[in-house]
Every structure is written in structure tokens, then in C-alpha cells.
Amino acid sequence: MSSPTAPRRRYHHGDLRAGLVREGIALLAETGVAGFSVAKVAVRAGVSSAAPYRHFPDREALLAACAAAVIGEITDLLAEAAERAGPDPADRLAATASAYTRYALDHRAGVELVYTHDFPAEHCQTVHEQSRRLTDTLTRLAADVLPADTPWAELLDFVYVHLSTAHGYATLLAKGGRLPRDADAHAARARTAARDHIAGYLARRAAGQP
Incomplete structure (x- = not known):
């Protein structure tokens, strides 16, 4: 570096x-x-x-461009991870959780910028455009896993939980808890948690539970 x-x-x-x-x-x-x-x-x-x-009128504009670039990198990485995972939709989606966790562990400051910095209104659009691309990518992958009649709001909530779980493994578990500071181990746990989330959701839907 x-x-x-x-x-x-x-x-x-x-x-x-x-x-x-x-x-x-x-x-x-x-x-x-x-x-x-x-x-x-x-x-x-x-x-x-x-x-x-x-190119940038002020510090916040440059920070917003950096945040947008980080989100763009994450989106590309998740799409690549899904492709490498093969044809099974659940494997493809679970692979994005592992890839996200690993990226966040390796690029902590950039990810923290995306989620914690309060950008002025005039620079928010720069970040939001890439955020929508990330959401769209995960939503498409999730739609391949969930039943075709899944309501849109429910699909978005599923993606929110999926991403929040991966983010949690990268931020909470790596901050000095009892788990080892091992990026590969955290990424593997995130993948397993994503598979559990998928299986649990599908089981509840099959049982007619909300």
C-alpha cells in the first residue's frame, strides 16, 4: 500500500x-x-x-466518490463470487456473504466510510447510485432462491438480513471477541449463516409461516 x-x-x-x-x-x-x-x-x-x-469541489465530494468506488468494488466482487460458486442459486447467494465479509475485513476504513459517514445532501446521489446497483445485484440473486410469489417488500427484507449478517461477521465478531481474528474463518461463518438464513426462510414459507 x-x-x-x-x-x-x-x-x-x-x-x-x-x-x-x-x-x-x-x-x-x-x-x-x-x-x-x-x-x-x-x-x-x-x-x-x-x-x-x-474534479471535486470539496473534501466531501472526494469522500463521496471514494465511497461510491468502494461500493462499486463490493458489487463487482459479489457478482464474481456468485459466478464462481456455480449454478445452484443458494450457493451463489451464500458466496456473496463470504465475499462481502472478506472484503470488509480487508478494507475496513472504506466500508466504515460507506456506512457511518453522514454525507451532505448534495453528495448523497453519488453514493446512492452505487448503493442501488449493489442492492439490485443481491436482489436478483435472492429472487433466484426464493419462491416466485415472494412479495417485493419481503424480498428486500431478506436481502437486508443477508447483507446485515455478512456485515456483522466483518465488524462485530472481528472486534476482539472470543472468535479468532481469522478472515477466512469469519468469511466461512458468514457463508454458513447465509445458508442457514436461506434454509430457514424456505422452511417457514413451506410451512405457511410468516
Whole structure:
């Protein structure tokens, strides 16, 4: 991972925006949101302190772009994990829980930015566009698992529980509890929990229970 004292990079104007986002995410991993500044990102990118403002009007705009990029990476990763899991719909969905947990453990600061930072209204849309893409990806995978007559609101709630479970394994269990700090073990537990969630839901539906 880069550091603020790494050799200065040379970005062409066309790729400076993407470069600033990459360096911003790397800085977040080192300092968290509290230590994030446009000036520090500029130093990492090897550009003047004024250069980032050609693409981002302020710190919050750059943070929003970083958050959107993180969500985009998560979405792509989950889609890839589902494809690698094979044809079984339950396996495909459960694989996304494992992949999410592993990503969140490896990129804690970026994930915390997505879920804990209060973005100003003028920058929320940047984050929401990628959030919708993530939700749509998981909803499509869940729809392949659940009965065809599952109400839309119920499907969304199922996805919420699925994602919340994976997020919990990455954040709560890894913060010094009795479980080992083992990313692979946490990811495997998240996959098992997702399979249990799927099986439990399907059993309740088969029994006519809410």
C-alpha cells in the first residue's frame, strides 16, 4: 500500500480523477475519515494542492466518490463470487456473504466510510447510485432462491438480513471477541449463516409461516 512519502505519481488530466479516488481510498485505509484531507490525497497523487479541485469541489465530494468506488468494488466482487460458486442459486447467494465479509475485513476504513459517514445532501446521489446497483445485484440473486410469489417488500427484507449478517461477521465478531481474528474463518461463518438464513426462510414459507 502506498504511503504519503511514496514517489510522486504522474497522472494525465484524463485519469487524474480516478487516480485521486484510488489514492483517497488508500489514505482512508491508513488514517480513517478523521485523517482524510484533499491536500494529503494531492500529495499522494503527486499533484498540486489545487489540482483535485478541478474534479471535486470539496473534501466531501472526494469522500463521496471514494465511497461510491468502494461500493462499486463490493458489487463487482459479489457478482464474481456468485459466478464462481456455480449454478445452484443458494450457493451463489451464500458466496456473496463470504465475499462481502472478506472484503470488509480487508478494507475496513472504506466500508466504515460507506456506512457511518453522514454525507451532505448534495453528495448523497453519488453514493446512492452505487448503493442501488449493489442492492439490485443481491436482489436478483435472492429472487433466484426464493419462491416466485415472494412479495417485493419481503424480498428486500431478506436481502437486508443477508447483507446485515455478512456485515456483522466483518465488524462485530472481528472486534476482539472470543472468535479468532481469522478472515477466512469469519468469511466461512458468514457463508454458513447465509445458508442457514436461506434454509430457514424456505422452511417457514413451506410451512405457511410468516
